[in-house]
Amino acid sequence: MERRKRIVVGISGASGVIYGVRLLEMLRELNVESHLVMSRSAQMTLAYETDLRAADVQALAHEHYPNADIGAAISSGSFRVDGMIVAPCSMKTLAEIATGNTGSLLSRAADVMLKERKRVVLMARETPLHLGHLRNMTSVTEAGAIIYPPVPAFYARPDSLESMIDHTLGRVLDLFDIDTGTVKRWTGASGHRLVSVMNG
Template identity: 85%
Template sequence: MNRRKRIVVGVSGASGVIYGVRLLEMLRELDIESHLVMTRSAHMTLAYESDWRPADVQALAHKHYPNADIGAAISSGSFPVDGMIVAPCSMKTLAEIATGNTGSLLSRAADVMLKERRRVVLMVRETPLHLGHLRNMTAVTEIGAIVYPPVPAFYARPDSLASMIDHTLGRVLDLFDIDTGTVKRWTGQFEVNVASLANAGLTTA
């Protein structure tokens, strides 16, 4: 099928809504078609954590759907997409996907991706984790999803919050064979601050 790459983006109510917003920006910059669904809680978190309005975020996507629209295109396995990213993924959303309790479009879309054996990445956001959270993570992994907590990579020496976010999302998109150009890739060698090593009682030898 000759079409451009197409990714479904789910944004739930967990803290870290900037991951979903920046992901949509990056997909637009890469000319990748994005289909967005946001939960009601995500709208609330957006207001708490940013100056973005829901309409502004929706405008970043090529197509957006109400979370109550169970009949939307992305709720069917016959609608061709390359996968789905939930950024961020709340524990409620994780539980719905893990148990197949798909009462909303977001969880239904993820369920469809999994049954069609398409890639689903869940950027789960919560800490500390209790056993129920861990069991749900195990369950979604067993049915084919990838659990990807947005943990920053400090070896990349990030100089800003924005660069940390871009590196994390770049690694998420690596899972879809999409190179954003925002990942500082490990090569086995890196510049060592000799003075810092000396202060730590270490040596480069």
């Protein structure tokens, strides 16, 4: 019997915690098993940016683990998963993953995914970027991760913040061959109004 897909979701302390929350909701709707780990900073950001409590977010996941629990199932390569998404990914978490400094479960789980050659998507959330950030992004990319900043696709003409978030997360889950039905896919320029700007 084929098991259902299983995704590890990490939520770190960068702004944009709603990406992680909505990702968990979408995975549950799609019957994808989710395993959640949140950093302490993520819980602080959650309080700043939403009316949710950590317990509310944890209830969206099929399993959740304290960030200090280095012995959790997701800390081992023998635990079968299809990959990991860090949404959002702070520069601190990115640096830990880039350097292999896995002092937390969140960064340890990502490190395990990379060594097992599983897909790791980091929704890096910071701007502007200095050279250290860019070097860390290069390092994790060389290790096999995908840097996916949550950049809105305006060609989809989002009519709300929610539709913009759903489109972005739909594209992230495309990377795992999971179709959310929330992506307005580009089918070519025919039928679309094109505007030419001439420099005079």
